Amino acid sequence: MTVAPAADRLVAEALAEARSTRPVGPDTPAGPARQRWTGTPVDLAPGDGPLDLGRLLAFSLAARPLRPGGPRSTRLRPVASAGGLHPVNAHLLVGPGCSLPPGRYAYDPLEHRARRRGPAPSQAPAGTVVVLTVTAQRTASHYGHRAWPLLLLDTGHAAAALAMAALAHGHHARLTLDAAADTLTAAAGLPAPGRWSSVWPGTTPEHPLAAVHVTARAPAEPLPCPLTAWGTEPDAAPPAAGPAPSPAGARAGVVLDALCRTAAPATWWRAKAPFTGQEPSLAWAITNRRSAPPPLDGEPRPGDLAAVLAAARDAAPYGPSWCAAVGGPQPGLVTADPSQPETPRRIATGEARPTLAVWAARQTWLATAGAVLLAEGLPDAAPAARIRAEHLAAGYAAACAELTATARGLRTRPVGSWQAADLGAALGGPAGRRWIVHGLAAASRPSHSWSDHR
Template sequence: MEHAPQGRPVDLVAALARARSPERPGPDTPAGPAVRAWPGPSRQIPEADGEDLDLRALLRLSLAASDASGRLRPASSAGALHPVDAELVVGTGCSLPPGRYGYDPLRHHVHRLGGPPEGTPPGVSAELSVTARRTVSHYGHRAWPLLLLDTGHAAAALFLAARALGAGEAEVRLDGLAESPLAAVFMVPPRGQDPVRPRGGTHRRRPSTSVPAPAELLARRSDPPPLPGTPPPDALRAVLTTAVRVSVGDLHWCVAVGAPRPGLLELAPDGTTLRRRAAGEARPTLAAWAAGQAWIAEAGAVLLAHGCPADADAPRIRRTHLRAGFAVHLAHATARRHGLTARPVGSWQQADLGAALGAAPGRDWIVHGLALGTRHADEENTT
């Protein structure tokens, strides 16, 4: 069972089925504090000494708020509500003394919660959980898939920040087996101490991606709609390739494009060329499925992660949505590197893509999306 803000258990299978239904959320409710109430006094994160992993820079590039409201952060979040909380298990070789810490992204401080667990390896493990109330306050019964997607985005932001700081490949746990933490990202010091995996979780090494510059991570934003302009084939291929390469198992990927040849494109088996999966204009239907966001019908293209059948159990639901959020975040970074505008789309109702394409119903639902374009909204308004 998952847990509601008041501690009541939530049946994740039933929650996803309801989130996929046409039922509309009720009125907004209070979101509560923007930061988890960590116990004890807060403390600044010191500068890194020598070859230690710079946790202050790592968190600044991945989870820290850059405005007083807390809405603007390097990781995407539905409604900019940011429900993901990070607890740090710090070993040697880091800019904080070994121990367990709660992170405050608004003050960019930490709260020491205790000493490190026995056997903590060098480096840091960021354990990600959620305060569901923040997202439930606006999205109501549609919140749970969004909470999982947001956690995947936060894990990807940590992954990219580690690469930008030269910490090498991070170990990312997105297996969906645990209710709390939902995900964990383990990062080693740049000097390359032996990356022994933390106890109590299965971690998987993710394929390499391009090393981003710190400024690139801080500049990542979800572009406001509309997102006009059809991306060129090489950019679409790069975005699709990133999503396919960094997600495993349950997810499939395609991209909806418009004129002159509207349809759904996917990567061919050779992994380097695009092929047509289906013909016809899909974007108006996607707009209706995506909580009625009409602007999606005019987006240049829409990347789609699909899978997670109606009979999926809770671990599969968690795993699929976590991996979708992770992959869309990295695809977003690739899109920006190719000069595209991009905006994640997380809320989908009645989006049974498989049934729409003539397959058995209930087997192939849209899980996440990324709207793409070549021009910003302000440019569109001046043309």
């Protein structure tokens, strides 16, 4: 991946600030719960074609009603998000073989409808490409200078939600977490990075970060990048008027644009189910996965913890390493061991959870959590492209680990905000080499686990 040195410096400074203990300022308005687009609304009821987009989105990104027949909640969604703010937007690039006619669409998760924004190119690839963007102000409104890493993690969770929903319904999914912002915006029919305000003044900017390509079945041969064909179409319909971001939101947007400034071609890789065997179906796990409220006491059984760690480790072809802090009679850090899949391997001794509670914005309940999975790595000298890819991959891996934990009856809660969390230095190693990127608390089975309903 080739990135301008200036972008590396800008991102390195922003990452040091996000990792610091400097407190966040007062909250600012988050803005609307979703972007409103001016295109023609289209129903997502089942239609012609083997790929049912309504069902795919209902299982992945749709908000759910507070009660039967009632309004949809901005928080009740089947994908985790820091602070329940849900900044991730989905642009559907629909080709042949889908329940919607080919074209560009923006998805509204509260109405569970699509807005048609423009036509499809004549050579549009089969299936749908979902370009994931973020509205930075949603997260910056509460997290300030710490927002942009959380925006990356949230996008990784959303990418996993789409990919796992596709697999749960027998479809094929592949992802890119390193496509250039110029490529993503051109495909989605959005203004190029840095030009949103001049092209669509008076509207709220979005920043593209990743894409997921879903097809009804696995292709017979390797496919070219599906974004290329869509990039030949001009910008599509703009959104309705919306608020400008706060200074913190604008700053987060600048960092995100710098992270995605690359001349390298996009790397695509195939999604795979995070678990197999005797667990319930992936669809069941998706339906029942929720962030559990604290406390999350009760250490998971060794076999369950090993499976969850392995799911995080194996989710993506790259990303940070994963370990877990445990308590009990022998507290310490453990990791998955391919040679002993039922037993985590101990890599450090000593009680780490109280320190983790301080590092995680003083969330004191972590001190007694059953286990705390940790994605760790990203040294101070990491280039911008790696920082982007590994944060996205960490969110993706945490989502896959959550589904595995849910299938085994465990309770989980993602932990995305970490300050001064230099795990390597705390273990006696050199400073600035092994930072905590993401976390996932896990606790032993509640009384209403899946095994009670088999």
